[in-house]
Amino acid sequence: MNASKYLIVGSSHAALEAARAIRMQDDAGSITLISRDTHAPYSPTVLPYVVSGRSSADRVSLRTPDYFQAEAINRVTGQALTRLLPAEQAVELEDGQRWHYEKLLLATGATPVIPPVPGLDRIDYRVLRTLDDAIALRDAAGKAANAVVLGAGLVGMHGAENLAEAGIAVSVVEMQSQVLPGYFDAQAAELIRAAFDRQGVTMKMGRRAQRVEPQADGCRVHLDNGEVLNADLLLVGTGVRPVTDYCQGSGLDLDQGILVDDHMATNLPNIWAAGDVAQARDFYSDAKVVTGILPDAVEQGRIAGMAMVEDPALQPYRGGVPINTYTFYGQQAISVGISDTADTAAQVAVDFDAERGYFQKIILKDGRLQGISAINAALDPGILWQLILRRTDLSEVKAEFLAQPLETGRRLMSDTWR
Numbered sequence: 001m002n003a004s005k006y007l008i009v010g011s012s013h014a015a016l017e018a019a020r021a022i023r024m025q026d027d028a029g030s031i032t033l034i035s036r037d038t039h040a041p042y043s044p045t046v047l048p049y050v051v052s053g054r055s056s057a058d059r060v061s062l063r064t065p066d067y068f069q070a071e072a073i074n075r076v077t078g079q080a081l082t083r084l085l086p087a088e089q090a091v092e093l094e095d096g097q098r099w100h101y102e103k104l105l106l107a108t109g110a111t112p113v114i115p116p117v118p119g120l121d122r123i124d125y126r127v128l129r130t131l132d133d134a135i136a137l138r139d140a141a142g143k144a145a146n147a148v149v150l151g152a153g154l155v156g157m158h159g160a161e162n163l164a165e166a167g168i169a170v171s172v173v174e175m176q177s178q179v180l181p182g183y184f185d186a187q188a189a190e191l192i193r194a195a196f197d198r199q200g201v202t203m204k205m206g207r208r209a210q211r212v213e214p215q216a217d218g219c220r221v222h223l224d225n226g227e228v229l230n231a232d233l234l235l236v237g238t239g240v241r242p243v244t245d246y247c248q249g250s251g252l253d254l255d256q257g258i259l260v261d262d263h264m265a266t267n268l269p270n271i272w273a274a275g276d277v278a279q280a281r282d283f284y285s286d287a288k289v290v291t292g293i294l295p296d297a298v299e300q301g302r303i304a305g306m307a308m309v310e311d312p313a314l315q316p317y318r319g320g321v322p323i324n325t326y327t328f329y330g331q332q333a334i335s336v337g338i339s340d341t342a343d344t345a346a347q348v349a350v351d352f353d354a355e356r357g358y359f360q361k362i363i364l365k366d367g368r369l370q371g372i373s374a375i376n377a378a379l380d381p382g383i384l385w386q387l388i389l390r391r392t393d394l395s396e397v398k399a400e401f402l403a404q405p406l407e408t409g410r411r412l413m414s415d416t417w418r
């Protein structure tokens, strides 16, 4: 049987960060990264740029082959993990090979959720999660005239903009009443939707795809109001779910993702999980959540690696705070922390100017920043993210912060970092 002291499944943000943390403490122990992907590691966040052609598929890697050689990290690619065998401290891959581990990290991320729309299983639709998906979408876009995008989340909105810019007639179908739910409130989302409208993208809000009918040159999408949309390209961007199918029968505690403690340890000995696959402490509540965002994957990967190597500097995970920057048609939107609240104890300050396309919303509670979302406002999302994560007390500078969040935030953080 193959063996590796540290076995890491996945080769994206969480996996790479864990490998780095392990090597900092153990320069000799064998590390093996197993991935079902055949490409050099890359970030899924660059995929929209591969579709648009702004980045070429061979120039998006997070690490070069030299890095793995220099760090003595072994890679197994094009092989999916299919079974965990915890009693034997081993895993099984799709071709039947087995790997024994001393410490195992599951960093298998997330995969697109395909909604149960009748007929969809008979369509050659596209998704956007892997580099191969992006290459296939780019190639399909080169031949398409009409596209339908299911879902107005980040994947759907990036996809719709890219396809429209390639000269394709695009319709977006979203069952909720606004775009980018979770990232922006209804007022901000309306500014974004209107920008797409002005660019000729047809936005079907509050509508469901009821069934999809294959055609010789694509498909027809039937909506719940009786409308029918013709598409020679169908992009499904209706969310993601953690990749956990290999956990069946292993005894690993699962909920929406793999449940972990504050050191990213699972309920089974010598097995950790990190990134989009893990369900960990929430920053805002006592619940455990799957956050599905890049900075969390990095942070959780780092903590898991430190725990696996028993690094004495290890600090417990404090929960993840979302941070997103989203550019659409040259306009800049940011969303850090929560974008909406039903909490009557929270203070919410909104500044909105539809004509200028300007929006800024600040949510404070007990003198602490809970979230900020904005469109076309000069803000530094990294600073705001730090203020939330550190639960910085803003009580004494509240008025100043509400009037000038950029300058006040910078001053506070430079005092903290000094």
Ligand SMILES: Cc1cc2nc3c(=O)[nH]c(=O)nc-3n(C[C@H](O)[C@H](O)[C@H](O)COP(=O)(O)OP(=O)(O)OC[C@H]3O[C@@H](n4cnc5c(N)ncnc54)[C@H](O)[C@@H]3O)c2cc1C
Binding pocket: 009, 010, 011, 012, 013, 014, 015, 034, 035, 036, 037, 043, 044, 045, 046, 047, 048, 079, 080, 081, 082, 107, 108, 109, 110, 128, 129, 154, 155, 158, 243, 246, 274, 275, 276, 277, 292, 293, 294, 295, 297, 323, 324, 325
């Ligand atoms: C288009 C797009 C835009 C995004 N934009 C943002 C953004 O603006 N901000 C943000 O915070 N986040 C964004 N994200 C999300 C971000 O990319 C993820 O949070 C991050 O990549 C999670 O990293 P991860 O290492 O946990 O998992 P992933 O990046 O999902 O990687 C999982 C790894 O596991 C491997 N794998 C999966 N299953 C198996 C298996 N069974 N066996 C072996 N290997 C397996 C995969 O090949 C891959 O290497 C975006 C995602 C997409 C797709």
